[in-house]
Amino acid sequence: MTRIIVIGGGIGGLCLGQGLRRAGIDVAVYERDTTPDARLQGYRLNIEPVGSRALQACLPEDLWHTLIATSGDPGRGMGVFTERLHELMREDDVLVPDPAEGTHAVSRITLRRLLLHGLDDIVEFDKEFVGYEQLPDGRVVASFADGTTATGDLLVGADGSRSRVRRQFLPDARTTDVPGVGIGGKLPLTEANLAWLPPELLSGKNMILPKRDFLFTAVFRRRETETEPVDEDYLMWAHVSHRDTLRATLNSGSGPDLRAAVAGRMADWHPDLRKVITDTPAATVQRFDFAAARKPKHWDTTNVTLLGDAIHFMPPVGGLGGNAALHDAHLLRDALVRVRSGELVLPVAVRAYESRMLVDGFASVGTALRYLTLATARSRALRGTARGFFRTCGAIGPLRRAVFADQFLCSATSVGTIRSG
Helix, strand or coil, rough: CCCCEEECCCCCHHHHHHHHHHHEEEEEEEEECCCCCCCCCCCCEEEHHHHHHHHCCCCCHHHHHHHHHHCCCEECCEEEEEECCCCCEEEECCCCCHHHHHHEEHHHHHHHHHHHHCCCCEHHHHHHHEEEECCEEEEEEEEEECEEEEEEEEEECCCCCHHHHHHHCCCCCCCCCCCCEEEEEECCHHHHHHHCCCCHHHHCCECCCCCCCCCEEEEEECCCCCCCCCCCCEEEEEEEEEHHHHHHHHHCCHHHHHHHHHCCCCCCHHHHHHHHHHCCCCCCCCEEEEEECCCCCCCCCCEEEEHHHHHHHCCCCCCCHHHHHHHHHHHHHHHHHHHCCCCCCCHHHHHHHHHHHHHHHHHHHHHHHHHHHHHCCCHHHHHHHHHHHHHHHCHHHHHHHHHHCCCCCCCCCHHHHHCCC
């Protein structure tokens, strides 16, 4: 029986673990965190249809239904505004009856708990990966800092943007210089805040496209079915600018200083947008450094492969990274199911997975970089062109729908590529 070793217990690694367990494939996941609750923090995650399809395919049916029941209200869709809250365009999401084709606002804490559920016997914590050895008989041995090892037929590096698996497997892999920096925070949706927040900011996701910088907002509200909430309702905001504009403040890194720096760059914005920043609790304000992977040349397929941020990490602009990792897990799970059925041998299945993963994953990297280029552009001509484009989209329905129909560039046919060979 084929045994799969997964290094990394993040979203992608755990989704793969659930998918392989569900398919009856022998799998073990090794995570360097010391305990299951070591990551109980962070913002909610917008699961786009490609991520929804992956979770529906990989999770047991009861966990899938629990995920849908506990997800938050994703809101109306996407709006684009000027810094004075003048609407350039809005594209409302189309209501779809199938949750696997829908968008869901999921608590990262809840998602991690669900992905861990039922995997006590295959997930090991406090396992710091230090390297691997490929044996002459075709197997691979993973070594850990505590002196233990694990042997399998395929090792999957799902250990994030600083992947040690990638460092050994692709020592020449390079990173793209990314000039942007993000600062984000969470404004609680208390009764007092709801009384003054503009309706535009309470109806889903919004991009604020000023003459300089960029602001993204999203509202996360629990559904009534979320009986055991792990976090309160809030408006999340993320301000993106060129790193040179905030260099002095970034050296400090404290919540109050970061918040003040963002508010200072919004002096001529709509007062309600500025109030969103100034009223945000400083303890929730943090800095996000951006980096992006360069696409490597396609390597010779072996018994080691990569998934998610371990290969195609990208700036968190557009919410593409988590969905890309889930998509990879779906692709690899389907490829390994074909091995178990005898339809493919392992190297052919892994090669098919890698070919599709590289195309889809780096398409998302390119999209994220284009968003970031717009967010950090200092050219007023480029900003004016972008605002004019969105204004045109707002006036022409077919163009608007074409632009926003599939923000994540992987389509359902991507999964079918491996299924059909």
